[in-house]
Amino acid sequence: MGCAPFVAAQGDPAAGKLKSDTERCQECHGSDGNGDMGDGVGNLGKFPKLAGQKAEYLIKQLQDFRAGERKNDDQMPMMAKSISDADMADISAYFASLPVMRGEKSAADLEKGRKLYMKGDPERYILPCQSCHGEAGRGGADETIPSVGGQHRRYLVKQLSEFKKTVRQNSPDAMNQIAAALSDEEIEALADYLAAQE
Ligand code: HEC
Ligand code: HEC
Incomplete structure (x- = not known):
């Protein structure tokens, strides 16, 4: 078994819910992981939905932000550096466990x-x-x-x-x-x- 799947399998969603509380991740990504922040200051749609996202994918992104392999001018590199590997696994397990993100009907030609x-x-x-x-x-x-x-x-x-x-x-x-x-x-x-x- 590879390293990443093992970590993902170990993640504890209940612990991840607490670790990602409003002060940390949910502030921007939403308590339900749908990150829309309709706050009237132009942030709508800026914060990605994490709800139902694949845990291993989330862990990889956090590791990439931490290592500087994925760039971001906002807070993500700092946020990713502020948590341990165990936190990453728990928080990713939490967001992965939420009902999967849903889009909205659109008038655009699809x-x-x-x-x-x-x-x-x-x-x-x-x-x-x-x-x-x-x-x-x-x-x-x-x-x-x-x-x-x-x-x-x-x-x-x-x-x-x-x-x-x-x-x-x-x-x-x-x-x-x-x-x-x-x-x-x-x-x-x-x-x-x-x-x-x-
Ligand atoms: C201040 C706002 C803010 C906070 C707090 C924050 N994020 Fe983010 N996060 C962002 C933004 C903005 C992006 C999108 C970056 C981009 O455009 O590439 C992002 C992207 C991500 C992504 C990539 C999602 C994807 O689909 O690739 C993950 C994973 C993530 N955040 C997890 C977390 C976790 C875990 C925490 C808490 C430790 C956290 N974020 C805290 C603003 C925030
Ligand atoms: C060969 C497989 C493959 C194909 C084909 C592919 N993708 Fe991807 N895509 C990936 C992988 C793997 C990632 C995650 C990359 C990473 O680790 O950051 C990704 C990431 C993404 C993301 C970023 C998601 C996020 O949450 O930040 C978007 C958007 C995306 N792909 C859209 C597309 C679209 C649109 C197409 C077709 C034009 C496409 N992909 C074709 C494998 C693929």
């Missing part, structure tokens, strides 16, 4: 994003997103592949753009290559489609 999500574009070597992220973006069998269906649109656009520009570099073999081939318009269309998965 067909373009849906098509690209389902089929990719072989001519440009864009793999179908579905082959890794699963149906409706609910995540595949691999615990390090995140749920992306129902995530906040604004957050999705930021991540895909940052993979494209290699501001986010912690997925060199998958997301950096795939996003490099996407136009800004396609990024918007994919985010529309994913954010609308209820």
